[in-house]
Amino acid sequence: MTPALRLSDLSKTFPLGRTLFGPERPGVRAVHPITLAVPQGETLGIVGESGCGKSTLARMLVGLLEPTTGTIEIEGTALDNADPAIFGKRIQYVFQDPISSLNPRKTIRQIIEAPLKLLHGMDKAARTARIAEIFATVSLREDFLDRYPHEFSGGQAQRIGIARALAAEARILILDEPVSALDVSVQAQVLNLLADLKGRLGLTYLFISHDLAVVEAVSDRVAVLYFGSLVELGRAEDVFRAPRHPYTKLLADSAPVVGRVLSAPEGHETELPDPLNPPKGCAFRARCPFASNICATEVPELTDRDGKHPVACHHPTD
Template structure:
């Protein structure tokens, strides 16, 4: 599989500058130099605690937020440049809250037709045909097209959100916690739908979630984020079988599993560092059970360790290879 989407040194800062009185405004960096490659046809899972920068990264990938630094390239063309609107249709977004992401004043027909009109420039007959195709693809009753978003359950609304993303005929779909607001039984239905659509339409997914069980079931490759940085990447099976970074190990041991007592490393506060006053060295040092003196001085790069080029970690003292 070839690299389809390239993310290079992506950074997003909020705040900063000066007030009218000349005082400095506080600034935080939500995403810190993230570099990732997305291969055609894969599902890249992105995991991490709340506040790690997952959603900010997702918003930059689809153009809802502009990076402060870095580049996003789709098939070699820069999406961060001014002429990227034509390419933007190729990367679409599925939101976390299915109901609030839909315009309450528009019917489902108007919502689904908007990408067809403004991105694909389809005429009336073409839109009618495509609407029928979308309804069939997401198992949506065509009679629902005249209704409004508040008339649907969360699972139905998320199917509409998925159909809206597909209406632009994208190559890449960014899914930001697409099942976290749904009941467990509905989650399974939506995940099965996404898997089928991926196979039938040759889609590529960026799947963002804090639910490790969901990521393990859908992702072919996983990137773990902490405090705005990617701290470990690996094929899904490798990462879940034997993580390298202590933070990834902490996440796996903290995830609730039926019949298993939840574990947390001794002394871990569970709190991220202050984003307005980031620490020097490794941001995970204060929570890490393997911390050494050099961890507080050196910010480790994301690099391959002893388990091959496809398993990389940003850690000076990674977990031992089995």
């Protein structure tokens, strides 16, 4: 079966421009080349520290950023950044802050109508019928349509954001911290809604989050990013039960757990890599308890050396 999404050597470098009299400065590589296939109907969790490249990757996937290198294919068709409508019909973004992602000057009806007009050219009668169908799907009342975003709670606004994504009839949704701004009880409602929509509509999700418990609960596979690189990829239960990369273990140990005393897994003197002066070899070696000489000279590749899930590490754990 053709994957829902395929990335081939996808990367992003932000140029820094020139100094006043000197040569052009090297850019900041936010995402190193990533090759990845996401099967249809899968939920791929994407985790990593702030600044690891998660949001940059997501913005490239929906056409908000142009990749520096590589290609994006959806269901076997390569996407062209020159035609934003192609992205809109195939892949949509659900934002972290639901209220700020909605235009405060437009009613909910106008917001939901936009993709129906611009992407599908529907007339008024067809739009009215389609909006009623979408609102029923996300369990919202139709009398909400003539209100403005500020009149809704966070959970209601996130349902509206999901409805807007569904209006485009895209098959892939990028969920960027979709429940982190919500109360815990509302988080459960939105997650249940997303699971129901996935089953009913055959959607594929890329779920970006800092909350490892949520990622483990909703994901089929998990991709771990560090300093712009994909360092571990595997089934959610395998990655969280037996992480193979020291960085993945660090993330798991840093997550708060009920009944466990909070303690920092690293010392206060720990330094993150400088994106303007990236280290040679493995970017994680300064924080890694297993680093050796090879880690300082060779960048580890994402490989499956011993029949377990792939990891980019010279000294993977069992």
